[in-house]
Amino acid sequence: MKISARNQLKGTIIEIHKGATTAHVSIALPGGAVVMASITNEAVDELGLGMGMAATAIVKASDVMVGVD
Amino acid sequence: MKISARNQLKGTIIEIHKGATTAHVSIALPGGAVVMASITNEAVDELGLGMGMAATAIVKASDVMVGVD
Amino acid sequence: MKISARNQLKGTIIEIHKGATTAHVSIALPGGAVVMASITNEAVDELGLGMGMAATAIVKASDVMVGVD
Amino acid sequence: MKISARNQLKGTIIEIHKGATTAHVSIALPGGAVVMASITNEAVDELGLGMGMAATAIVKASDVMVGVD
Amino acid sequence: MKISARNQLKGTIIEIHKGATTAHVSIALPGGAVVMASITNEAVDELGLGMGMAATAIVKASDVMVGVD
Amino acid sequence: MKISARNQLKGTIIEIHKGATTAHVSIALPGGAVVMASITNEAVDELGLGMGMAATAIVKASDVMVGVD
Numbered sequence: 490m491k492i493s494a495r496n497q498l499k500g501t502i503i504e505i506h507k508g509a510t511t512a513h514v515s516i517a518l519p520g521g522a523v524v525m526a527s528i529t530n531e532a533v534d535e536l537g538l539g540m541g542m543a544a545t546a547i548v549k550a551s552d553v554m555v556g557v558d
Numbered sequence: 559m560k561i562s563a564r565n566q567l568k569g570t571i572i573e574i575h576k577g578a579t580t581a582h583v584s585i586a587l588p589g590g591a592v593v594m595a596s597i598t599n600e601a602v603d604e605l606g607l608g609m610g611m612a613a614t615a616i617v618k619a620s621d622v623m624v625g626v627d
Numbered sequence: 628m629k630i631s632a633r634n635q636l637k638g639t640i641i642e643i644h645k646g647a648t649t650a651h652v653s654i655a656l657p658g659g660a661v662v663m664a665s666i667t668n669e670a671v672d673e674l675g676l677g678m679g680m681a682a683t684a685i686v687k688a689s690d691v692m693v694g695v696d
Numbered sequence: 697m698k699i700s701a702r703n704q705l706k707g708t709i710i711e712i713h714k715g716a717t718t719a720h721v722s723i724a725l726p727g728g729a730v731v732m733a734s735i736t737n738e739a740v741d742e743l744g745l746g747m748g749m750a751a752t753a754i755v756k757a758s759d760v761m762v763g764v765d
Numbered sequence: 766m767k768i769s770a771r772n773q774l775k776g777t778i779i780e781i782h783k784g785a786t787t788a789h790v791s792i793a794l795p796g797g798a799v800v801m802a803s804i805t806n807e808a809v810d811e812l813g814l815g816m817g818m819a820a821t822a823i824v825k826a827s828d829v830m831v832g833v834d
Numbered sequence: 835m836k837i838s839a840r841n842q843l844k845g846t847i848i849e850i851h852k853g854a855t856t857a858h859v860s861i862a863l864p865g866g867a868v869v870m871a872s873i874t875n876e877a878v879d880e881l882g883l884g885m886g887m888a889a890t891a892i893v894k895a896s897d898v899m900v901g902v903d
Contacts, residue, residue: 662705662755683762690756693743693752694752695752
């Protein structure tokens with residue numbers, strides 16, 4: 490499936506931490522930045538996410554803010 | 559100000575496109591990825607955003623999804 | 628691509644209204660409900676969205692609220 | 697209260713799963729689709745949500761993405 | 766309708782600015798703070814929003830970040 | 835850092851409740867309203883949040899809905 494989200498950043502899963510219902514999944518991008526996703530435990534299981542897997546961090550443009558120093 | 563958002567990706571503004579009320583601002587990250595933010599025109603003016611400026615794309619972890627092929 | 632979003636509702640595009648930078652796309656679900664998405668004009672063009680096309684409305688569980696009368 | 701959210705999908709609660717702070721509530725729509733909401737445990741208690749109750753899944757249009765195959 | 770969103774801040778509408786598809790609505794709270802909502806033009810019309818009207822700014826807890834100096 | 839989010843409401847932290855991965859932080863505004871943020875436990879620790887601290891509730895305009903009676 491192709492989706493409308495403007496931001497689809499490819500990387501590698503470097504950490505998965507499951508809580509009671511919510512999991513934190515960290516994806517390292519090629520340039521060194523790390524993106525953390527907070528998703529349901531169910532999604533982690535259903536997608537079969539694991540350490541070292543290739544994965545895409547997906548973010549809708551309306552959910553991105555801009556900061557300047 | 560320091561903020562709780564888990565994802566704060568530093569880069570450079572490479573495009574600003576203003577609409578009637580909403581602007582699209584694109585920030586290139588060091589590794590080559592580009593993140594687009596959809597923010598208000600007011601925010602663009604208030605922060606004085608311009609081409610080539612250093613800027614940070616800020617995303618809350620709960621707004622990140624994970625995709626796998 | 629498979630994605631972590633818990634809500635992926637299949638339907639048919641029944642309306643596309645483009646603004647200056649933001650478009651509204653309405654997807655009718657089989658049961659009669661209509662879901663409106665507010666996405667970038669760019670996404671509409673890139674995905675080649677058109678009236679009558681099959682499409683999926685995708686929503687992260689953390690973006691859904693519950694209401695009761 | 698009437699609210700601005702474009703998507704207000706009426707259905708029936710078919711599952712409630714509480715975690716440590718976050719609960720998952722699933723609402724079945726008339727057409728068969730199921731929408732999952734991730735909300736606070738407090739909200740579940742305050743609204744008195746229970747299995748089989750009529751409920752509305754509420755989603756802001758800016759939180760809906762579009763996918764195509 | 767009662768909704769699950771943890772943040773329901775009552776105030777008065779002090780500004781409405783419509784764009785091509787998206788409107789900005791500002792609500793002044795009793796303590797002096799102003800909350801701006803970015804909603805669809807359709808929602809403004811459907812709810813009959815106008816200057817000086819009592820209105821509630823509604824925000825899901827998962828959409829609130831915390832900043833400290 | 836200055837950020838694009840239109841809503842930056844200054845107040846005082848009056849409650850912090852940590853769950854397995856997600857924490858709820860409540861900030862009282864000067865006018866009496868309370869804003870609850872659902873953020874990661876990590877963010878609570880990293881920012882050193884504590885009861886009685888001055889803090890800002892930050893919300894993007896696109897995450898605010900409007901309700902009327």
